[in-house]
Amino acid sequence: MKVTVVSRSGKEVIKGGIDLGDSATVADLQEAIHRRSKARKFYPSRQRLTLPIQPGSKERPVVLNFKKSLKDYCDGNLDYLTVVFKDLGSQVSYRTLFFWEYLGPLVLYPIFYYFPVYQYFGYKGERIIHPVQTYALYYWCFHYFKRILETFFVHRFSHATSPLSNVFRNCAYYWSFGSYIAYCVNHPLYTPVSYHQMKIGFGFGLLCQISNFYCHILLRNLRKPDGNGGYQIPRGFLFNIVTCANYTTEIYQLLGFNIATQTVAGYSFLAVATIIMTNWALAKHRRLKKIFDGKDGRPKYPRRWVILPPFL
Numbered sequence: 001m002k003v004t005v006v007s008r009s010g011k012e013v014i015k016g017g018i019d020l021g022d023s024a025t026v027a028d029l030q031e032a033i034h035r036r037s038k039a040r041k042f043y044p045s046r047q048r049l050t051l052p053i054q055p056g057s058k059e060r061p062v063v064l065n066f067k068k069s070l071k072d073y074c075d076g077n078l079d080y081l082t083v084v085f086k087d088l089g090s091q092v093s094y095r096t097l098f099f100w101e102y103l104g105p106l107v108l109y110p111i112f113y114y115f116p117v118y119q120y121f122g123y124k125g126e127r128i129i130h131p132v133q134t135y136a137l138y139y140w141c142f143h144y145f146k147r148i149l150e151t152f153f154v155h156r157f158s159h160a161t162s163p164l165s166n167v168f169r170n171c172a173y174y175w176s177f178g179s180y181i182a183y184c185v186n187h188p189l190y191t192p193v194s195y196h197q198m199k200i201g202f203g204f205g206l207l208c209q210i211s212n213f214y215c216h217i218l219l220r221n222l223r224k225p226d227g228n229g230g231y232q233i234p235r236g237f238l239f240n241i242v243t244c245a246n247y248t249t250e251i252y253q254l255l256g257f258n259i260a261t262q263t264v265a266g267y268s269f270l271a272v273a274t275i276i277m278t279n280w281a282l283a284k285h286r287r288l289k290k291i292f293d294g295k296d297g298r299p300k301y302p303r304r305w306v307i308l309p310p311f312l
Helices: 026-036 094-114 117-121 131-153 165-185 195-220 245-261 263-293
Strands: 002-006 045-048 082-087 091-093 161-163
Touching: 026 117, 091 094, 094 131, 094 165, 131 161, 131 165, 131 195, 131 245, 161 165, 165 263, 195 245, 245 263
Parallel strands: 002 082
Antiparallel strands: 045 082, 091 161
């Protein structure tokens, strides 16, 4: 089989094309592109291969699945195929991405608690540490340590890699908000909430953290160890009433932290995180409803809230 690899502008990426066996898969083609590329920089996870589309067409191009045979994408002529190549740029694994974005808040927060950093901000008075500040430190560190453990031992990723640029973007988001919240909660002039409110906030938040962990276990079981398994309808626990129960519990555990600590920084982070996760949840909800439409023997997606009952 002769495979011609072109860019989106139509320029040939691999001069002379690539000759592959009749039983070759998309993964074989990606490996061949890697070997033939200049400086061998186009490793498979950096490649996006699609079928050509007609000029002016508004249809989305078909993305080649690395597990499928190339013959599955041939239209009549089994001896020739043209694919469109796109360089996705430098990639990192999702575990690497999540590790670095979660490590920042985990390390930075205790610095504001244990070290006299406020002297560098002009505060020279004696600092009194309130019980809520100590509990907030434990709660915060537990949360991000849990996230890192889940990254390595619980989550199964459908995509192997993410663009390297996401590491810098996500770290900027988590590290800056983590420092901002730590600065406010541990500030010498911080005014604590009542002991009763503190217990309610941390108690509710801890319950949501445990619930969030269980949601991640349920999602893990929907995928095979290699991360595959296709889209499935999440079931069990809060997933019976909410499409993205993992996001719901993530938002509520942050709400519990803010009830207990009550800072502008914390509620700002809660607002931004809620907007981001709501957009993710809406996209996933629409995707599941489109896939499970009740046609051609497919089950119909049940009626559920998207993320935060009864608001969405």
